[in-house]
Amino acid sequence: MTIIKAALLGYGTVGQGVYTALKTHRQQLKKLLGAEVEIAGVLIKDPNKKRDIDPDILITTEFEDILNIPGLQVIFEAIVGEEPGFTYLNRAIEKGIQVITANKVMFARYGKVLLQKGQKYGVSVGYEATTAGGVPIIRTLKQLLQVNKINRIQGIVNGTSNFILTEMRSRGISFDEALQLAQRNGYAEEDPTSDISGKDAFCKTMILSELAFGKQPIWSDVELEGITSITEEQVQQALQLNLRYKHVADIYQENGTIKASVKPILVGESHPLFSVDGVDNAITVEASLLGRFTLTGPGAGKLPTASAMVEDLADIFTVKKRELQPSI
Amino acid sequence: MTIIKAALLGYGTVGQGVYTALKTHRQQLKKLLGAEVEIAGVLIKDPNKKRDIDPDILITTEFEDILNIPGLQVIFEAIVGEEPGFTYLNRAIEKGIQVITANKVMFARYGKVLLQKGQKYGVSVGYEATTAGGVPIIRTLKQLLQVNKINRIQGIVNGTSNFILTEMRSRGISFDEALQLAQRNGYAEEDPTSDISGKDAFCKTMILSELAFGKQPIWSDVELEGITSITEEQVQQALQLNLRYKHVADIYQENGTIKASVKPILVGESHPLFSVDGVDNAITVEASLLGRFTLTGPGAGKLPTASAMVEDLADIFTVKKRELQPSI
Incomplete structure (x- = not known):
């Protein structure tokens, strides 16, 4: 089974929602994408907070650690504010990593820049979750x-x-x-x-x-x-x-x-x-x-917003899957 | 400029709406699909009715004439009732023609059959317009x-x-x-x-x-x-x-x-x-x-329903366009 390696930036309400949604809807995604979505790392701010994250997942306060995850394919960004979100997503795109964001403050300011950069690097930028939570x-x-x-x-x-x-x-x-x-x-x-x-x-x-x-x-x-x-x-x-x-x-x-x-x-x-x-x-x-x-x-809400982000993931990787198949 | 050849089955309210929408949104579609959508034929029931259709478009009461249009790529079906809609779409699919329907009576009964047949022949079946008109x-x-x-x-x-x-x-x-x-x-x-x-x-x-x-x-x-x-x-x-x-x-x-x-x-x-x-x-x-x-x-309504059908067209042909491009 192919693996899609994902990382979360931020583990507040939205980050936790994505974590939960990916776990509870694993079978559905597997069937859809023909691949297992694995959360390989989570970027956090406070290393002392207790979190209910699987022990084999990398938890770090350093964005470099996330970027260096071998074969990382997609980043879910759920940080608040223009920075450091913008810088992080820029760097991810430059590395060819797909990005999905829920960060409206950042995206209102820099959305266009990120979308253009994404196009240049052949990377998708999902932002359904920035606006009106679960409303598609x-x-x-x-x-x-x-x-x-x-x-x-x-x-x-x-x-x-x-x-x-x-x-x-x-x-x-x-x-x-x-x-x-x-x-x-x-x-x-x-x-x-x-x-x-x-x-x-x-x-x-x-x-x-x-x-x-x-x-x-x-x-x-x-x-x-x-x-x-x-x-x-x-x-x-x-x-x-x-x-x-x-x-x-x-x-x-x-x-x-x-x-x-x-x-x-x-x-x-x-x-x-x-x-x-x-x-x-x-x-x-x-x-x-x-x-x-x-x-x-x-x-708003944990799961509706997470649903929006996971749908972005589904969109990005079904298109990629389709591109790898012979055309009809 | 590539041409996408289309035919309309039925020229009632919905058929006329599609005709109008394709005309008024020609530029938008051209930009999106990289191709011009040309209505090559219209299937009608009553040959004596006056219709405002361009003189160079084939108007016929015979479905065979529509099927025989050289290079026909897509059919918009807007007939009422299970038959002859079902038979027509079946034959279209067998010829590898993409189909888009607004016929809910037919699709409620035979939708599954058509979708399965479409899959077998590598043909898309769009049916957004069957349900709730313009509501996507x-x-x-x-x-x-x-x-x-x-x-x-x-x-x-x-x-x-x-x-x-x-x-x-x-x-x-x-x-x-x-x-x-x-x-x-x-x-x-x-x-x-x-x-x-x-x-x-x-x-x-x-x-x-x-x-x-x-x-x-x-x-x-x-x-x-x-x-x-x-x-x-x-x-x-x-x-x-x-x-x-x-x-x-x-x-x-x-x-x-x-x-x-x-x-x-x-x-x-x-x-x-x-x-x-x-x-x-x-x-x-x-x-x-x-x-x-x-x-x-x-x-319901002429243009909302037509919008749904033209969006189906856009979906089908943007996917096809993407498949013909090198993958990112």
């Missing part, structure tokens, strides 16, 4: 773009904000109370800034823009607003009118320029994002032929 | 199945029924009035039986079952009910309780047996199909890793 928006857009032109994208791409707005509405509680509830439920980080300020949604919006329109707006031109200033009273007043606050990323092209905003808006019942509640993400795409359709699903 | 559920499921197991599928897969139920609720009108409204808007056929009896949804359900679970339930075991017996009063009573009637296809596996039903059910606000209104279709999938997600979009 990246591959759906890629597929659509084969034939359709994309006119507009509107999306709820931050589950934490959506959960908070949902709870404020349905329970009649304040922003602070809803945030605490999100934290108690594990839907918000201890430091929730990136989610509630809209920065997380901003990164995903830039990634979607790059894919759908081939470019991003100038970042400072994007109207960016989080949900922190929305009051209990506003939410209840809106509710009286059957309107709901949703934190929505909006991207479209006007005279060749990309217009984008990431901010709370009021939507009525006929809006496709009206009923998207809780930690769900949803993305509405307006396409030239297909019309308007919406994808809704888990925007 | 077939390719999304295929993609998911690479890694996930599907636990359950629930869907609104008939736009006509959904439109009627929506209008009954929102306007407080009777079934008959809503049906007439649907007919006036072009959302229901003159003979609406297949839509309102649930038969159309049944076919799509069988296609989804085959794909998701590798088999279909015994047809006579499926609980099948249309929307004709739902009264104005029932709809309004439900509305008082904030419940809505939705015509829902439901498929899951229990002890290795497929359980399926296609019938009106009452859903509450937390159900993912609660807000799917009008002619939209929506499909909720519960997958082992990904969790629960929903695809919503235009369930």
Whole structure:
């Protein structure tokens, strides 16, 4: 049986999810790829933390150790922040290693560079997990773009904000109370800034823009607003009118320029994002032929995000497998 | 420039949509496939009908004429009913011609046979357009199945029924009035039986079952009910309780047996199909890793369905193009 040697960069929620998914879905992958996916190494930050990793897997704090794994074919990157993720993936690509990332902050900034570099080195760069967790928006857009032109994208791409707005509405509680509830439920980080300020949604919006329109707006031109200033009273007043606050990323092209905003808006019942509640993400795409359709699903979470990364793996290696077979 | 020679079987709404889509998206396809898609022939039923087809395209009532087009590479089938669609596609596959179908009645019955035959002859069989029009559920499921197991599928897969139920609720009108409204808007056929009896949804359900679970339930075991017996009063009573009637296809596996039903059910606000209104279709999938997600979009219509068929074309020929290139 052929072996596909893989390494994980980072062993937080997402890294652990990939580890679990590869284990629990081993048979499925074997059947699909005709190969066994073996996790050969895991890059970690704190060597003293206890982790439930098989003893024969290399655990290291040094990226060099990962790069030096003989025959390493694919890296799953689940680190947070632009660096060192970008540098690591650059080096991996230069070595001909396939890369799959969940790192939206890094990818919003450097996605294009990595994709171009990947092309140069004949390496695939999977990034489904960067945007809307388990919702398969990246591959759906890629597929659509084969034939359709994309006119507009509107999306709820931050589950934490959506959960908070949902709870404020349905329970009649304040922003602070809803945030605490999100934290108690594990839907918000201890430091929730990136989610509630809209920065997380901003990164995903830039990634979607790059894919759908081939470019991003100038970042400072994007109207960016989080949900922190929305009051209990506003939410209840809106509710009286059957309107709901949703934190929505909006991207479209006007005279060749990309217009984008990431901010709370009021939507009525006929809006496709009206009923998207809780930690769900949803993305509405307006396409030239297909019309308007919406994808809704888990925007985050260990297994949904891992599923996205493992699907990237499946894509990359089924294509490689197909290329090695005689053509029909 | 290489030419991909194509033929259309049937020139109703869907056939015309494909014709239009191939024309309007010619540049996009050229860029993608490195080839020009040329419609070389159209199979029609009534030779006396006036049609807006380029004069240099072969128009014929004889399938033999289509089969004999020199170098024909792909057939788009948009005929209604099991036959002659099945026989035609069989013969096309035997000649090594790629086939793409929108014919759900035929594909529900013979999909497996055609796919197996296609495999034997090295021919692809595209069937995205058979189910939920422009909603890309077939390719999304295929993609998911690479890694996930599907636990359950629930869907609104008939736009006509959904439109009627929506209008009954929102306007407080009777079934008959809503049906007439649907007919006036072009959302229901003159003979609406297949839509309102649930038969159309049944076919799509069988296609989804085959794909998701590798088999279909015994047809006579499926609980099948249309929307004709739902009264104005029932709809309004439900509305008082904030419940809505939705015509829902439901498929899951229990002890290795497929359980399926296609019938009106009452859903509450937390159900993912609660807000799917009008002619939209929506499909909720519960997958082992990904969790629960929903695809919503235009369930029918000329261009959405055509988009699905042209995407099938793009898939088939990009894979072929890739196979002809040196592997990376």
